[in-house]
Amino acid sequence: MILTVDIGNTRIKGAVFEGNTQIDAFFFTKIDFRKKIENILKTHQKITDLVVASVGDVKKEPFLTFKKELNVHFISHEDPFPFSNDYETPLTLGIDRMVLAAGATFQFPDQNRLVIDAGTCVTFDFIDDINRYHGGAIAPGLRLRYESLHNFTAKLPLLTLESPKDLIGNSTSESIHSGVVNGLVYEIDGFIDEYRARYSNFIIILTGGDTDFLAKRLKNTIFANSNFLLESLNQTFQYKIKND
Ligand SMILES: Nc1ncnc2c1ncn2[C@@H]1O[C@H](COP(=O)(O)OP(=O)(O)O)[C@@H](O)[C@H]1O
Numbered sequence: 001m002i003l004t005v006d007i008g009n010t011r012i013k014g015a016v017f018e019g020n021t022q023i024d025a026f027f028f029t030k031i032d033f034r035k036k037i038e039n040i041l042k043t044h045q046k047i048t049d050l051v052v053a054s055v056g057d058v059k060k061e062p063f064l065t066f067k068k069e070l071n072v073h074f075i076s077h078e079d080p081f082p083f084s085n086d087y088e089t090p091l092t093l094g095i096d097r098m099v100l101a102a103g104a105t106f107q108f109p110d111q112n113r114l115v116i117d118a119g120t121c122v123t124f125d126f127i128d129d130i131n132r133y134h135g136g137a138i139a140p141g142l143r144l145r146y147e148s149l150h151n152f153t154a155k156l157p158l159l160t161l162e163s164p165k166d167l168i169g170n171s172t173s174e175s176i177h178s179g180v181v182n183g184l185v186y187e188i189d190g191f192i193d194e195y196r197a198r199y200s201n202f203i204i205i206l207t208g209g210d211t212d213f214l215a216k217r218l219k220n221t222i223f224a225n226s227n228f229l230l231e232s233l234n235q236t237f238q239y240k241i242k243n244d
């Protein structure tokens with residue numbers, strides 16, 4: 001049994017896998033994750049490996065204290081990945097994006113694939129049908145857009161995510177909701193349309209904390225799976241065991 005942990009810039013997520021089957025899932029905070037992992041290990045005593053992918057600013061040390069009970073692995077650029085990498089700066093490529101590209105390759109082999117991860121940032125990652133990773137885009141995520149409008153202006157309030165009532169916002173709040181939500185939805189659909197102009201055929205996977213909110217608003221057909229990163233992390237680890 002494997003405990004996978006994904007440390008993003010907003011949240012820490014975890015899941016327990018037996019083979020390819022997910023049997024439990026958790027959210028952690030930076031403060032409580034050590035205690036929570038201890039409890040998970042008590043509940044699932046067959047866990048042998050702790051597999052971490054991190055782009056957040058969480059220290060490694062608290063995880064390493066589990067080395068007595070478990071094999072602890074931090075997925076890194078040195079691990080084997082099932083694609084060749086055309087990124088000009090492969091060492092600065094987010095490990096979460098590499099894991100997503102790996103998951104897309106395992107779950108949708110031999111196709112052009114676009115992975116969109118709507119988390120703190122919205123990342124786009126493109127892998128072609130001969131398993132070459134090209135790169136993509138990094139844009140601000142939904143919450144980041146609300147926070148930026150507030151933080152970099154004098155007059156705009158900090159709002160929480162809400163569905164805009166209309167395209168045309170008729171108040172400050174409605175203008176912000178339209179700008180943030182409609183703006184991101186049009187942006188994602190626009191990106192997809194531009195990819196389609198270059199590649200006639202590709203599948204699209206949408207993941208991240210804002211998956212469900214965004215999926216129903218996009219005009220394009222996508223595979224929506226908010227758990228895609230943790231599933232991909234489990235598969236990346238299994239690939240590592242086979243290929244190391
Ligand atoms: N409980 C929550 N706390 C914070 N953000 C949340 C929560 N639930 C959904 N979200 C949404 O998820 C996004 C962050 O997604 P997530 O995948 O957790 O990010 P990251 O992987 O970068 O940590 C935010 O834009 C926010 O709108």
Ligand SMILES: CC(C)(COP(=O)(O)O)[C@@H](O)C(=O)NCCC(=O)O
Pocket residue numbers: 008009010055092093094095096097117119120121122123138
């Ligand atoms: C772009 C990211 C900040 C996204 O992080 P997230 O939204 O998942 O928290 C992360 O993938 C990262 O730090 N990337 C490094 C730069 C790059 O991928 O080129």
Ligand SMILES: [K+]
Pocket residue numbers: 117118119120121122123208
């Ligand atoms: K992301």
